Amino acid sequence: MTDPAFQLPKPVVLAVDDTEDNLFLLTHVLGDVYQVRTASNGAEALKEVASDPLPDLVLLDIMMPGMDGYEVIARMKSTARTKDVPVIFLTAKADAKTEKKGLELGASDFISKPINPDILLARVRTQLALKSVSDILRDQNEFLEQEVRRRTSEVLAIQEEKNRVNRLYQESLENAKSELEQKVEQRTAFIKRTFGRYVSDEVVELLLENPAGLKLGGESRVVTVMMTDLRGFSVISELLHPEKVVDLLNGYFMDMNKVIHAHQGVINEIMGDGMLVLFGAPNQRPDDADRAVACALEMQRAMASVNERNALRNLPELEMGIALNTGAVVAGNIGSESRVKYAVVGSNVNLTGRVESYTLGGQVLATEGVLRAATGKIETDREFKVSFKGFAAPVRVYEITAISGAHNVRLPEDKTVLRPLSNPLDVSFQILDGKLASGEEFAGSATRLAEKEMVISSETPMEEYMNIRLFIGKPGEGKKNDFIYAKVTDVAEGGNYNVRLTFVPPSLKENLKRIMEQNRRPA
Structure with missing residues (x-):
């Protein structure tokens, strides 16, 4: 058993936001893994970064009264003590202008509000891992410089007696130094390229294991794509105060994330109140379609607890529609050298979106591709054909109510009486x-x-x-x-x-x- 006295301290994360709910969410999500300190404005943030221990990472809200996030990061980067502390901006306005200004000031990454817990954990983990590697490289560089000075001194001493040995030693030393410097440059370039690019744990792990994964491009693979959407949420968001809307979404996403994570799905994107979830990218498994179906059914069942909590907090009831489609997509790094995103594209992604537009609250609609790919027994309530825009042939769509086999999930019986x-x-x-x-x-x-x-x-x-x-x-x-x-x-x-x-x-x-x-x- 490890002696507690020799356990490494938790990394320190400073969370800066003028909204108590956001600070609560950040502390709640990160508190089990990291030592979380908080500040509610820019002045408090500067006091915290000036105190010991120095934070390993700062999560910084941009829009704050008084001193905003831009001024805070500018002061941090102008101070020798804090200039190397990575900063992730929290922003509800994730446009190109905001990102450009943040990157110019030295931000390492951005997280869009409302905050997705999985994205938050993944990006915090990535930035802390990169900082750790950067610290190691800095120490290695210092060690190498000392080693070069020591060995050069030895060579000069030997040179007085053995010029031939000195020449051979000098050549080998220069070669070793060149190789080490080249490796340091390669690893440093890799770290810089990976800042802020990926959100899922699986993508991050793949990149850290294989730096070639940063190259632009993709590959064709069979993926089960899930798209979700909250019915009537546009109207709900107009009726509620913005803070209530964020609170409503955070609670909903937190519960859905747990279900998706339990079924090894990857949340590729959050689009307002909707999600794009992948089963089969970046990692493929033989039961991708089965897990996607089971996950969708479990997500619909979990909406009952979401709405029970909403009722206690005087928030409106939510209804979610889910669409599933299995087919070939192009999966990989899409973008430019300055900004890369892991994504899936292709007609099968578009088809999933078309099917999702036909869903009702509480429904799981799927294409024939899902039923063919799944190995478990899938039960359906009804099926119909739809001629979707952009698709030449009608598409057969099924309403899934249950799956059995390795996964056993069933939707509650509809007891509606007209x-x-x-x-x-x-x-x-x-x-x-x-x-x-x-x-x-x-x-x-x-x-x-x-x-x-x-x-x-x-x-x-x-x-x-x-x-x-x-x-x-x-x-x-x-x-x-x-x-x-x-x-x-x-x-x-x-x-x-x-x-x-x-x-x-x-x-x-x-x-x-x-x-x-x-x-x-x-x-």
Whole structure:
């Protein structure tokens, strides 16, 4: 058993942010592995970096009242004691201008807000590893200089007696020195190139083991791609204070990250409230498709605990749609010599995005490629064909409800009951093209109603999977800022349409509950 007295101290990370929630998240995520000190403004940050022990890494918010992050890093880099301390900027404005200014001031990396715990841990780990290597190289350089001076002195002493030996020794010494300096230059260049480029643990490990992995380019490989998105989150973000939005997303991403990590998925990108997750890149495994399916189902099950926590914190309920697709993509380093990103591109990535746009909250939709690649038994609820934009042939899509075999996961049974209304409810709707409404309102009536579904009767024809904006009342009567987002899920005879309510604002949610209680007849 190792004597505690001989254990190495934890690396010191200084977290600087003027938002308590962000400091709490940084401390919570990093506290088990590192000694985390905090500062809430620029002045406190400079005091902390001036105190002992010197931080090994600084996580620095850019936008702070008084002294902003740019001024803090400028003062650090102008001081001999702190100029070599790596700094990762935390920013909600990750544009090219911000990154250029930060890099010119000496920043090592950037982390976008809202903060993703996996990305945070990966980049902190990488920067601390690189700093450790840099410190070792600096010590080696000092040692080499001392060694050169010592050996040169010996050579000069021997030279007086044995000129021939001196010449041979001098030649071998110069060769050894040249080789050592070349290795130092190569390793230093490698460290500089790797700063801030990769986010996942697997990519970082591959690069540290194989520096050739930094070269631009990619390779074709079969990958299972997952895309997720929160239904109606654009409206939710408009209704909430920005801090509440960040709090909501951080809690959601934290729970989803745990599930993805448990299934060995790699979060390649976070796009607002959506995620791009890879199974099969950068490392391939024979059960990539099975793990992706199991992960997607577990993520949907985990949404129950996410929403339980949201309810306790007076935050809105979230619903997530997930799409899966297995196929050949190009995976590798994409970008330029100054900025490289590990990514996947190709038609199969685009297809995953198209399928995701058809998902409902709580759904996992997958292509035939996933079912062919998976070795476990997959259960589906329904299947349909869609002609996606940019794809010549219709694509068959499946709604996955369970997987068994090496992974055993099943979604909870849908117990939705559409009850007939004794008095049909007047509604009107607009047809959506992407995020844009047609403008014209069409009349209809709701004849059956559930918490998240309704049956609409209308003379206006609608197509399956069409997105609509729904108002309570006849055309022109509904409040323009009080509307429901919905998707047509089934087209029946006689102008009847099953509609899934993808987002209902709190004001209308209570109204619909009251209507179901007061204005329904037995099924």
